[in-house]
Amino acid sequence: MAVSEGLAIGALARRTGLAVSAIRYYEAQGLIAPWRNAGGQRRYQRADIRRLSFIMIAQQFGLTLPEIRDVLSGLPGSRTPTPQDWRKISVRLRARLDQRIATLTRLRDNLDGCIGCGCLSLPKCALYNPDDRAKSHGSGPRYLMGDSPDT
């Protein structure tokens, strides 16, 4: 019952609200790294509660698990992260979030333009290629919300 035998996975699950299976899954994806006790069971640091919470928040922001793993790689591996450490990666998160908001806002404003002008059909409508849509296999221009110019 020493102070630092670590948390069992169930305790961590209760603390974070995550399912036990999800925590194991995150480990498989390289997002968290517990140690094992004598019996082979996973044990976690208290700091891992914060780590998992960060993961949950980042997911709400729309980051994928690999992206979150990348962001978390900014934390020191050797010691328990300090508030400063967290602050640093939160800033990285904030940057991504700002970008997403900007993209959505631009999209909305374009939609507004279309609603306003009533076109909703011309290439000039520009409601497209907002940079998310990866380059498709085909080449050449892709018309959006309508036919080629003569429609």
Add this chain to the structure above:
Amino acid sequence: MAVSEGLAIGALARRTGLAVSAIRYYEAQGLIAPWRNAGGQRRYQRADIRRLSFIMIAQQFGLTLPEIRDVLSGLPGSRTPTPQDWRKISVRLRARLDQRIATLTRLRDNLDGCIGCGCLSLPKCALYNPDDRAKSHGSGPRYLMGDSPDT
């Protein structure tokens, strides 16, 4: 070669940038309804280009296919949609988009507060339960970004 034999699926795919398989999939999901020619091949109206473009845009906004189907149900089934028809459902789309932007912005502002105060660990941090996270199975409070108050 009459003016209205309709578009073949390949032509529609080229016009919209979508894969042929995706267009068939949308049909299976009830998002588009072509007719068949004598040989059993799908034929589309020119207005379907617009319909598919709308689907692509709505997806960028984060709507699921069932949600898009619902929005599209606002279009008249009996005639080719007019600009007014499109304008009407675009307004519905815009409402959803505004909501998403608001949610993300609120999330970002909360994150800012946490960065500012450096806490990133307390229940009062409130960076959670932004309403997206459905009620989990367990009951009782869920601490975010940290342990219970004494951590």
Add this chain to the structure above:
DNA sequence: GTAATTTCTAAACCTAACTTTAGGTCAAGG
């Protein structure tokens, strides 16, 4: 000391949104 919980692993299953494959049919050009 034993019963009830937890945890373990590996593998299968799940949903969304598609793509790929296999085996055939249709349509258009020469």
Add this chain to the structure above:
DNA sequence: CCTTGACCTAAAGTTAGGTTTAGAAATTAC
């Protein structure tokens, strides 16, 4: 006519992010 490319259906495969299941071992509670 015949070949080639576009199209057809049905079923299986794919990725992300997990959950469920099964059978066994560890831990905790009494």
